Every structure is written in C-alpha cells, then in structure tokens.
Amino acid sequence: MTWDEASVARRAAAFLAEHDPAAVDRLAFLRARFDAGLAWVHFPEGLGGLGAPRELQAVADRELRGTPDNQPGRIGIGLGMAAPTILAFGTEEQKRRFLRPLWTGEEVWCQLFSEPGAGSDLATLATRAVREGDEWVVDGQKVWTSSAHTARWGLLLARTDPGVPKHGGLTYFVCDMRAPGVEVRPLRQITGEAEFNEVFLTGVRLPEALRLGEAGDGWRVAQATLMNERVAIGGMPVRRTMMEVVADTWRSRPELRTHDLHQRLLRLWVESEVMRLTAARLREQLAAGHPGPEGSGMKLAFARLHQELSGLEVELLREDGLAYDDWTFRRPETVDFLGREAGYRYLRAKGNSIEGGTSEILRNIIAERVLGLPAEPRADKDVAWKDLPR
Amino acid sequence: MTLLYTEVEEELRAAVRDLLADRCSPSAVLGRVESGVESGTPYDAELWKTLARDIGVGGLLVPEELGGAASGAGGASAREAAVVLEELGRAVAPVPFLASAVLATQALLSAWGTAGGDAGGVVAGELLGRLASGEATAALAVPFAASPYAPPAPAVALGEDGTVTGTAGGVIGAEIADVLLVPVRLTRGTALCAVEASPAAALGGAAGGAVGGAVRGPVRVTPATSLDLTRPVATVSFASAPARVVATAGGPETPWVREALLRGAGLLASEQLGIAEWCLATTVAYVRERRQFARPVGSFQAVKHRLADLWLEIAGARAAARNAAARLAEAPIAGDIAVAVAVAQAHCGAVAVHAAEECVQLHGGIGMTWEHPAHLYLKRAKADQIALGTPGDHREALAGPADLPAPV
Numbered sequence: 197m198t199w200d201e202a203s204v205a206r207r208a209a210a211f212l213a214e215h216d217p218a219a220v221d222r223l224a225f226l227r228a229r230f231d232a233g234l235a236w237v238h239f240p241e242g243l244g245g246l247g248a249p250r251e252l253q254a255v256a257d258r259e260l261r262g263t264p265d266n267q268p269g270r271i272g273i274g275l276g277m278a279a280p281t282i283l284a285f286g287t288e289e290q291k292r293r294f295l296r297p298l299w300t301g302e303e304v305w306c307q308l309f310s311e312p313g314a315g316s317d318l319a320t321l322a323t324r325a326v327r328e329g330d331e332w333v334v335d336g337q338k339v340w341t342s343s344a345h346t347a348r349w350g351l352l353l354a355r356t357d358p359g360v361p362k363h364g365g366l367t368y369f370v371c372d373m374r375a376p377g378v379e380v381r382p383l384r385q386i387t388g389e390a391e392f393n394e395v396f397l398t399g400v401r402l403p404e405a406l407r408l409g410e411a412g413d414g415w416r417v418a419q420a421t422l423m424n425e426r427v428a429i430g431g432m433p434v435r436r437t438m439m440e441v442v443a444d445t446w447r448s449r450p451e452l453r454t455h456d457l458h459q460r461l462l463r464l465w466v467e468s469e470v471m472r473l474t475a476a477r478l479r480e481q482l483a484a485g486h487p488g489p490e491g492s493g494m495k496l497a498f499a500r501l502h503q504e505l506s507g508l509e510v511e512l513l514r515e516d517g518l519a520y521d522d523w524t525f526r527r528p529e530t531v532d533f534l535g536r537e538a539g540y541r542y543l544r545a546k547g548n549s550i551e552g553g554t555s556e557i558l559r560n561i562i563a564e565r566v567l568g569l570p571a572e573p574r575a576d577k578d579v580a581w582k583d584l585p586r
Numbered sequence: 587m588t589l590l591y592t593e594v595e596e597e598l599r600a601a602v603r604d605l606l607a608d609r610c611s612p613s614a615v616l617g618r619v620e621s622g623v624e625s626g627t628p629y630d631a632e633l634w635k636t637l638a639r640d641i642g643v644g645g646l647l648v649p650e651e652l653g654g655a656a657s658g659a660g661g662a663s664a665r666e667a668a669v670v671l672e673e674l675g676r677a678v679a680p681v682p683f684l685a686s687a688v689l690a691t692q693a694l695l696s697a698w699g700t701a702g703g704d705a706g707g708v709v710a711g712e713l714l715g716r717l718a719s720g721e722a723t724a725a726l727a728v729p730f731a732a733s734p735y736a737p738p739a740p741a742v743a744l745g746e747d748g749t750v751t752g753t754a755g756g757v758i759g760a761e762i763a764d765v766l767l768v769p770v771r772l773t774r775g776t777a778l779c780a781v782e783a784s785p786a787a788a789l790g791g792a793a794g795g796a797v798g799g800a801v802r803g804p805v806r807v808t809p810a811t812s813l814d815l816t817r818p819v820a821t822v823s824f825a826s827a828p829a830r831v832v833a834t835a836g837g838p839e840t841p842w843v844r845e846a847l848l849r850g851a852g853l854l855a856s857e858q859l860g861i862a863e864w865c866l867a868t869t870v871a872y873v874r875e876r877r878q879f880a881r882p883v884g885s886f887q888a889v890k891h892r893l894a895d896l897w898l899e900i901a902g903a904r905a906a907a908r909n910a911a912a913r914l915a916e917a918p919i920a921g922d923i924a925v926a927v928a929v930a931q932a933h934c935g936a937v938a939v940h941a942a943e944e945c946v947q948l949h950g951g952i953g954m955t956w957e958h959p960a961h962l963y964l965k966r967a968k969a970d971q972i973a974l975g976t977p978g979d980h981r982e983a984l985a986g987p988a989d990l991p992a993p994v
C-alpha cells in the first residue's frame with residue numbers, strides 16, 4: 197500500500213489502542229512498536245518499517261510523543277550508521293538478527309574504523325583479517341572507538357588482501373564485542389571523561405555469517421556508513437540548540453553583557469538562523485527527490501557554529517567560565533552535552549570538527565565533488581597496500 | 587511556502603537569463619560603463635525596455651487590477667521579482683529594476699494600499715499602471731544608503747502652490763526615471779509626491795551636453811562619480827517643480843518609504859546571491875584552468891578550502907534570500923517577515939562582498955585589471971552591502987525579535 201500522513205497516523209493510533217504505554221513494560225512497548233512498523237517507517241515491512249516515504253517518520257514520532265523512546269542519544273551509531281549499512285548490504289538473516297535489538301536499544305553498536313595510523317586516510321588501515329575455513333581471524337588495533345565499552349556489536353573494517361592497492365583489499369565485518377581476544381581500554385579525553393576507547397583485537401575469530409558485503413568490497417560498504425554518519429551528525433534531533441543555551445544565559449545574566457559580546461552574539465544568531473533555513477531547504481530538496489549538495493556542508497557549518505557559540509558562552513560567563521563542573525574520570529554511556537556546564541560544552545564541541553570526518557576533509561570533498569576542482573596529486577592510488585611507505 | 591524555485595520561476599529566470607546572455611555580456615557592460623562615464627549614465631535603456639515591456643518585469647509586484655502581474659492566487663510576487671534580481675545580479679546588469687520596479691513600486695504600492703479611492707490613490711494607481719506596462723520608469727528620491735530602521739527625514743518641502751523644492755542625495759535610477767517619487771515634509775506630517783521629469787530634461791538635454799546639472803530647471807539630476815559603475819547615485823534637486831500628492835501621513839514618519847526600504851532590502855538579498863554565484867562560478871572555472879607550479883591552481887588545498895567555505899556561505903545565502911522573498915510574497919510586513927528580511931540582509935550582504943573579494947584575489951593580477959569584469963562585481967557588491975542598511979544595521983535590528991537585548 198502507499199502510505200500518507202493520515203494512514204500512518206491511523207496506524208499509530210491503532211498501535212496505541214493495543215499497547216498502553218503506561219501498562220506495558222518499556223522494552224515490550226518498544227519491541228511492539230518495531231513490529232508494528234513504526235520504528236523507522238521508511239524501512240521495509242517486517243524490519244521495523246512500512247516501506248513508507250522517509251518524511252512520514254515525523255508523523256509516527258509525533259503521534260507517539262510522550263511514550264517510551266529508545267534513547268537515541270545512547271545508540272546513535274547503531275541508528276545512524278549500523279542500521280542503514282545493514283539494510284543496504286546485509287543478508288536477510290543479518291537484517292532479521294540485528295535490526296530489532298538495535299532499534300530497541302537492547303544492543304549498542306560501535307564503529308571500529310579508525311586506527312592509530314589511519315584516521316582521515318582510513319583506507320590505509322592495517323588491522324588484518326585472515327580466512328581460516330569458515331571463520332576469519334582478526335588481529336589489529338582500533339582507536340577513538342566511541343561506546344566500545346557498552347557495545348554488543350562493532351562495525352569493523354579490516355584488511356583482507358595486502359597485495360592490492362589500499363581501497364581494494366578491505367572487507368567489512370560485524371565484530372562480536374564479546375568474542376575472546378577483544379579488549380577495550382578507556383581513552384581519557386580532553387573533557388576528563390572517557391567516551392571513546394582503544395580496542396585491541398588479538399586472534400578474534402568471526403564466523404563468515406558476520407561478514408557484511410563481499411570480501412574485498414569493504415570500502416564500498418564503508419562509504420555507505422560514512423555518508424550516513426555525516427547525515428546522522430548533521431540531522432541528529434536536538435533537545436535544545438547551543439544558540440538557545442547561550443541566549444538563555446544572555447537573558448538571565450544582564451550584568452554580564454557587553455557591546456562586543458552583543459555584536460558577536462547577534463552575528464551567531466544570524467548564522468544559526470541561516471543554518472536552520474539551509475537545512476529546511478535541504479529537507480525540501482530531499483522530499484522532492486533532488487538531494488542537493490547542501491548536505492555536504494551541513495556538518496561543516498554545524499561544527500563551526502557549535503564551537504563558536506560554546507566558546508562565546510565560556511567568555512560571557514567570565515568568573516563562572518573559569519570554573520569546570522567535574523574532572524572525574526568516568527565512562528559515560530552518552531554525551532551529556534546539555535546536562536553539563538559551559539566548560540564541558542566548550543571542550544566537547546572541539547570534537548565536532550574532528551569526529552566523523554574532519555572539517556578539512558569535508559572541505560576537500562566539497563571542493564572536489566561539488567565544485568569539481570582537481571584532486572591533489574596522489575602517490576598512493578595504484579600501489580599495493582603492502583608497498584606503501586608507512 | 588517553499589524555499590525551492592517553482593517551475594514558473596525557473597521559466598522566468600530562463601527568459602531573463604537568455605536575454606542577458608545576448609545583450610548584457612560582461613564586456614558589453616564594461617563598454618557601457620566606459621562610455622557612461624562620459625555620457626553621465628551607464629544605463630542600458632534599450633535592454634531595460636525589452637525587460638520591462640517584453641518580459642514584463644516592470645509589473646511583477648503590481649496587482650493585476652492595475653495592469654501588473656501580481657495576484658493573490660498564483661500570480662507574480664516578490665518571489666518572481668527575487669529571481670529576476672538574481673539574474674540581474676549575476677550579470678551586473680545596468681538596468682533600473684531595483685530602483686523602479688522594486689523601490690519606487692513598493693513605495694507606490696504602500697501608498698496605494700493606504701490611500702484607497704481618494705485622489706492620491708488614483709494617482710498611485712495610474713503611476714503603478716505606467717510602471718507595470720514598462721511605459722515609464724520611476725525612482726524613489728531617498729538615499730540608496732538609507733537604513734529601513736532609521737529612514738532619513740525628507741529634505742524637500744511641498745509649497746502651497748503644489749510645487750516641491752529641495753534636494754535629495756544618493757538616489758539610484760534617477761537619471762533614467764520618468765517619474766520621481768519624493769517624500770516631502772509638510773507643516774504637519776509628511777507626504778509622498780510624484781514629479782514628472784523627462785529624462786532628457788533631467789540630463790540637461792542631449793543636445794546641450796550640459797551633464798552635471800548646469801541647466802536650471804524645475805528638476806535637476808546630478809550624477810555623482812560613484813563606487814558602483816553599473817548603478818550610480820545622483821543628487822536630485824527640485825526648484826518649484828510641479829508635483830502631485832500620492833499620499834499623506836500625520837507623523838514625522840514616512841511610512842511608505844520605510845516599507846519600501848524594508849521590502850527592497852529583503853529583495854536586494856537575491857541580487858547579492860546572484861553576484862556571489864557569478865563570482866564563485868567564474869573563480870572555480872579560472873582556477874581549474876590556470877596553472878602554476880606545474881598543476882592547476884585549483885588543485886592546491888589552500889585555494890580549494892577557501893572556495894569550499896565560500897560555497898557553503900552561498901548555500902546559506904540562497905536559503906536566506908529565498909526565505910525573505912517567500913515571506914515578502916505572503917502579505918503585509920509583520921514581525922517575522924521583518925526578521926526574515928534582516929537575516930537575509932545581514933548574511934547576504936557580507937557573502938556577496940566576500941565572494942567578489944575572493945574572485946579578485948584568486949584571479950591574481952588579472953583580477954586587478956579594468957578589462958576583467960571582476961571589479962564590476964566587487965563594486966556592485968560593496969555598494970549593495972551599504973545599500974538599504976548595512977549588515978550591522980540589520981543585525982542590530984534583530985536584537986529585539988531575537989530577544990537578545992543590548993547591554994544597558
């Protein structure tokens with residue numbers, strides 16, 4: 197059937213009539229919501245969706261507002277990256293096994309991509325996977341892995357053929373984070389807490405059934421994950437924007453106001469309004485079936501604005517800006533951006549221009565793919581990975 | 587409301603763009619401003635006639651009942667005018683669209699809207715009809731640099747004999763205008779008056795060659811040497827010039843002027859978008875071809891990153907300008923429409939200047955030459971940044987609606 201606003205709303209009403217959120221247990225409610233196709237309506241039936249247009253998700257979310265949610269902040273990597281990748285490249289069996297507990301939040305996912313020697317240049321990564329019968333044996337080290345300490349599954353990119361140029365010899369796996377040989381060590385970061393980790397993989401055995409996509413085709417699968425990562429970061433539902441946070445401080449603390457800060461604040465207010473409009477225009481383009489190149493810029497714009505606003509907030513606060521709420525070494529489940537204070541926000545926002553592709557890399561992408569400017573000369577394209585200088 | 591372009595808008599754009607490609611190449615504009623320096627006006631009257639009469643851009647904001655194309659349901663609106671401005675900006679076209687079809691027209695519309703069926707309303711309606719048909723061109727005799735948040739008090743007075751006397755400086759489109767719309771002061775209150783000024787007389791007569799206002803007459807237009815070669819500003823003097831009253835207002839305010847400036851500012855953002863788009867496209871094309879150090883200049887990351895940032899600013903400018911145009915198309919100015927205008931101006935004014943400056947810089951020595959059109963865009967962009975309120979003026983105007991009060 198073809199879905200529209202009214203039919204999705206009816207579906208949601210029927211679901212609520214059968215599952216009273218006050219009467220059933222939270223997890224049972226979420227599982228039932230998934231089974232009713234109201235998890236992500238654009239997914240196929242049977243996999244949490246209705247096969248409906250993506251923009252009708254807003255209708256489902258609106259109708260089910262106030263009912264238990266799946267804490268999207270805690271499972272962002274699963275929702276934003278794992279799910280679309282599994283949907284696009286997974287076998288039927290993989291889709292049935294992974295998508296439901298992923299969406300309900302019963303199983304947390306992490307992304308085992310970056311390595312000490314491979315960040316922006318991800319395709320140089322060195323973690324090896326060698327086939328032994330119907331298993332793969334994985335050895336290597338990953339780094340900056342957010343949520344690895346709470347994750348049940350990891351999206352793993354590993355090298356399976358060192359004899360071909362770097363993009364060709366990669367294979368994509370789902371890594372069982374409970375498998376023997378997986379060791380997660382916290383990495384304390386700039387904010388004092390450890391949101392990300394180092395992950396050591398020593399003789400980890402993964403069955404063939406956990407391979408995602410063809411052997412040697414890992415780069416293509418990873419591209420899908422990375423594209424979705426940028427969309428997810430740019431399009432994350434936010435409880436409150438950084439602009440609102442700073443504006444509230446400005447309104448409640450008249451004694452802190454200066455003319456210089458006022459000018460800068462107004463400038464950033466205009467910028468956030470322009471960003472909001474750009475995003476609105478992009479959504480319209482997507483809905484009309486013409487994805488515009490604006491998408492490539494949203495993460496870049498977001499990082500800049502977030503960083504400037506959080507920096508301004510600390511400065512505005514003066515004496516209070518000199519204080520920091522808590523340097524305790526913790527391993528949080530989520531990034532509590534709004535629950536913490538200005539100093540934390542300032543420091544955490546620094547990651548916005550690094551995580552999920554640095555601003556420099558995004559500028560390269562815009563320059564080359566949107567503006568059509570020539571690539572820098574490259575020395576690594578046609579050389580087998582094992583022969584690259586490292 | 588949509589922030590995208592409709593099919594009708596794209597058709598209008600294509601018609602304007604085709605005409606401009608034919609008749610208004612950058613070298614043609616350059617040639618014209620060169621000879622314009624001597625003749626006193628760079629305006630391309632023939633091109634303007636075609637645009638106004640044949641394509642009908644003169645009537646985009648004028649209601650159907652007065653002979654224009656604007657109508658409540660599906661007719662033309664600020665959205666179409668904005669698309670025309672994008673194309674005129676892209677071509678730095680020397681035509682008085684902004685001066686006549688936007689600023690003067692908006693002032694008349696505002697007066698017509700309040701005057702109703704009285705004598706002034708009749709005059710306004712008749713003038714709007716002439717502008718819509720392309721038969722006449724008008725100019726609003728207020729400084730182009732005036733801010734909508736603090737419009738200047740009129741410096742022209744209306745005499746008892748129905749003539750006006752005084753001077754208005756910094757006016758755009760006056761050299762080519764058939765009608766001058768003049769805000770005047772009364773003993774109590776203000777009025778908007780229409781003064782006929784045949785362009786020949788205003789320029790001192792083609793035969794007389796007395797450009798610069800040597801000829802004494804009731805209306806004298808003295809073009810200044812201005813930063814923007816494609817849209818000069820002029821001083822207009824009235825010496826007992828016969829005038830017709832279009833509208834009157836009680837207070838010291840000239841409400842029609844304020845509204846025209848605000849709406850004009852919102853639409854100017856689209857011209858600024860067009861300027862910026864041309865500058866980016868031209869620069870990208872150049873750095874792809876130009877080679878230094880054995881590779882295209884555009885393969886250097888220092889250059890690529892600057893252009894990527896500029897592209898991002900322009901994507902924002904497009905969204906902000908479209909938003910302003912769409913909101914202006916809706917109806918009378920309300921608080922949120924004023925916000926849309928101020929946001930668009932605060933952003934787009936700076937983006938156009940940045941784009942034009944990058945264009946000059948990344949063209950290297952060529953960018954500094956008179957032969958290359960980059961300077962036309964830089965001059966237009968910089969003048970536009972000052973016009974109808976600077977980005978700073980528009981930002982400041984947002985302090986109230988954004989509830990971000992200034993320090994006391």
Ligand SMILES: Cc1cc2nc3c(=O)[nH]c(=O)nc-3n(C[C@H](O)[C@H](O)[C@H](O)COP(=O)(O)OP(=O)(O)OC[C@H]3O[C@@H](n4cnc5c(N)ncnc54)[C@H](O)[C@@H]3O)c2cc1C
Nearest residue numbers: 307308309310315316340341342547550551552553554556
């Ligand atoms: C908070 C946070 C969470 C993260 N979570 C995860 C995660 O869960 N999973 C995961 O796999 N990874 C994660 N990352 C890693 C992240 O993806 C990488 O840090 C990022 O891709 C950059 O790689 P790098 O740190 O090795 O820096 P490098 O690539 O070494 O870059 C160093 C500097 O050089 C610049 N640079 C590099 N190449 C170029 C170039 N070609 N042109 C111009 N400049 C260049 C970069 O922009 C940067 O400024 C996370 C990072 C952060 C900060």
